[in-house]
Amino acid sequence: MLEKMLNTKFAQWLDERTHVVQYVRFHLLDYPTPKNLNYWYAFGSIALVVLIIQVLSGVFLAMDYKPAAVPTGNGFSMAFDSIERIMREVNDGWLIRYMHAVGASAFFFVIYLHMARGMYYGSYKKPREFLWIMGVMILVIMQATVFFGYLLPWGQMSYWGATVITNIFGAIPGIGDWLLQLVRGGYGVGDPTLNRFFALHFLFPFILIAFVFWHVMALHVVHSNNPEGIEPSKKGIIPFHPYYTVKDLFGIGVFLIVYSWFVFFDPTGHGLIIETNNFNPADPLKTPPDITPVWYLTPWYEILRSVPNKLLGIVGMAFAYVCLFLMPWLDRSPVRSARYRPVYRTMLLVFFASIGVLGYCGHHEVTPELLLIGRIASLVYFAFFALLPFVHKFEKNRPLPEDI
Amino acid sequence: MGDNPRRSFLYTMASVMGAAGACATAVPFVRALEPAADTVASGVTEFDVSTVEPGMMATVMWRGQPVFVVHRTQQMLESLYGHDELLRDPLSEAIPEVQADWMKTKEQRITRAIKPEFLVVSGVCTHLGCIPAFEPDREGGGDMPKDWPGGWHCACHGSNYDLSGRVFKGVPAPYNLFIPPYRYLDESTIRIG
Structure with a gap:
């Protein structure tokens, strides 16, 4: 259909124009x-x-x-x-x-x-x-x-x-x-x-x-x-x-x-x-x-909250986005898929977990324990990006298939 | 693709269900465009007609639009007779909006009011919705018909109505001024809506 x-005349008429x-x-x-x-x-x-x-x-x-x-x-x-x-x-x-x-x-x-x-x-x-x-x-x-x-x-x-x-x-x-x-x-x-x-x-x-x-x-x-x-x-x-x-x-x-x-x-x-x-x-x-902000903003909010300095907290939150923007250049491995990158795969899953933890902490009232957990999760978040340029040096990729 | 009947059946069913779903989804959106419950509930207005001096007109807001209440003198009521041939619809028969349940006699169809001395009509020109000006005793000539008996003149597009809100021939407005639903709560208080 x-x-x-x-293929109707009208569609052809429109297509020519x-x-x-x-x-x-x-x-x-x-x-x-x-x-x-x-x-x-x-x-x-x-x-x-x-x-x-x-x-x-x-x-x-x-x-x-x-x-x-x-x-x-x-x-x-x-x-x-x-x-x-x-x-x-x-x-x-x-x-x-x-x-x-x-x-x-x-x-x-x-x-x-x-x-x-x-x-x-x-x-x-x-x-x-x-x-x-x-x-x-x-x-x-x-x-x-x-x-x-x-x-x-x-x-x-x-x-x-x-x-x-x-x-x-x-x-x-x-x-x-x-x-x-x-x-x-x-x-x-x-x-x-x-x-x-x-x-x-x-x-x-x-x-x-x-x-x-x-x-x-x-x-x-x-x-x-x-x-x-x-x-x-x-x-x-x-x-x-x-x-x-x-x-x-x-x-x-x-x-x-x-x-x-x-x-x-x-x-x-x-x-x-x-x-x-x-x-x-x-x-x-x-x-x-x-x-607290709504759940989808809490991870970024928690990074802001983890830094005990007003200006630096904001810089930290902004930097979290900058890292995302830079990701294509931070990662230097020639292999794309995490299926063939065991180290990157583990790092990535830990990174996802850190965002989950940040989100949880950001959604709850600040307590000394949560503050500590939030800080650790923030560090994990940035550590992921900090390690990214070096992973390919020691990571042993699984062999890639010939074709999909 | 079309040569496999099972597959084309599935495509057809999926398309039909999808279209039905889209139509069902459109329902709340269209309903949301209709007047809201509070807007509908605000369509009731009460007014004491005895506050209008004889020969004068009051404008009452109903549903955000004007309703004219005219205290007609005996002379004004007499002016309603004798120009039927100039009117488009002298007995208010064209559409339901120009009538009312209580308009039973020919007399009522001419005076168009529950109590003849108090005319209650919509103040919205039936042409394109302007508000006609009250001209109770203007002489004929100019925009007006020769033997102008008094009434309303709509400046927007030149429609004329007599003192019962009946439209004249040869003007753009198609119908007499509408009669809003109203009733008397006591001797002089009306509830519109």
Whole structure:
């Protein structure tokens, strides 16, 4: 049927004027892919689906959301009230809000697995360095977007999370105070902050989509890596359609089942997806005892918290991202896949564990024990990158196969 | 691909299920665009018509749009007769919105009010939604028909209505001004909506 559609007179007419049929063939149907891609490779397509869910639900939320911190009759704020109105008065507003909130967590979950896959099979290495850099850029933009978005409900966690994180700008020597007021639009987080964060939360997805587009364009130049991490021969190449359209669609189906389960049965994720304290309206006079970001930001937050110096903590957190960007050049082994790199494989799994530990620590109140564990995990995180340039010198690779 | 019946059956079923899922997902989004529960609930307004002086008009907000309440004098009520041939729909029969349950007699279809001296009509021109200006005693000529009996003139596109909100012929507006649902709670208080 697809073939028939692409061969209609109309499609041909359009193709002669804007190459639409050629693009579909080149980027979707005939796009050459290694035959051995496993389900780890579905997370890219799944992430695209989550992006669409976020844009769609977000636009509908924006139709009823009011970005104003001004108090209303009940002593709350217009913003907080408008969220409650979405939950109670707007038809199916609760569903759309939970789709968006769960979607944010799902996005990070999917992207982290997508990145882990790339690290495990060495997909960041030549010639895919730029593809990897675009990917890390996407992560950074996502984190900025979600940070702006989390202020919008104007709950306690919104307010105090934004207060703490915007203070990061204040730590920059010299221009800190000026920059802080520039970000907040006032002396503290307030109505102007909420207004601009809403504008930015709406803007950033456009930038995100641009980078996703670039990411995919870069992929379609260098093509997919594969679990073996070797260049496949002609025999190992199959067209994207129908093999991976079907495989990805199946992956998307499984994802949507899990996603829907959370949307309908556990939309707050027991305080992980929407933090419990954020159902309390923002109160500038009362800091909650335990301010933690949502789970997907906690590893980076914990690195910040582990350093007993304001400026250096921020430098450390920034450096954690810099390491990710530099990964294609830090790793000098000619072998890509961790399947054939025993030392790298162990290091990588320890690295993943360190991120898990950082995430756990960052989500809990600081105690002396957790602080120590967090510091060790931070060291493990950076040690991974510090060792990366030297691993190939002593690592004995397992023999690579001839073909995939 | 198409030559394997089992495979094409699976493709068809998967496509149909996918399309059904997409349609089902569209439902909450479309519903969210419909007026929210609080918006629907706000569509009730009460008003004391005795506060309007004879010959004067009050404008009441209902569902965020104006409703005209005119205290018609005996002279104004008499002006409703004798220009039927100038009107598009003198007995308010065109569509349900220009009628009401209580419009039983021909008399009521002309005065278009539960109590004839108090006209309650929507203040939204049935052409494209502008608010017509109240012109109770303007002389004919100009934009107005020759024997202008008094009524409303919509400056946007030149539609005219008489003092029962009945539209004149030869103007863009298709219908008489709509009658909002209302009833008397006591002697003089009406509830619109």
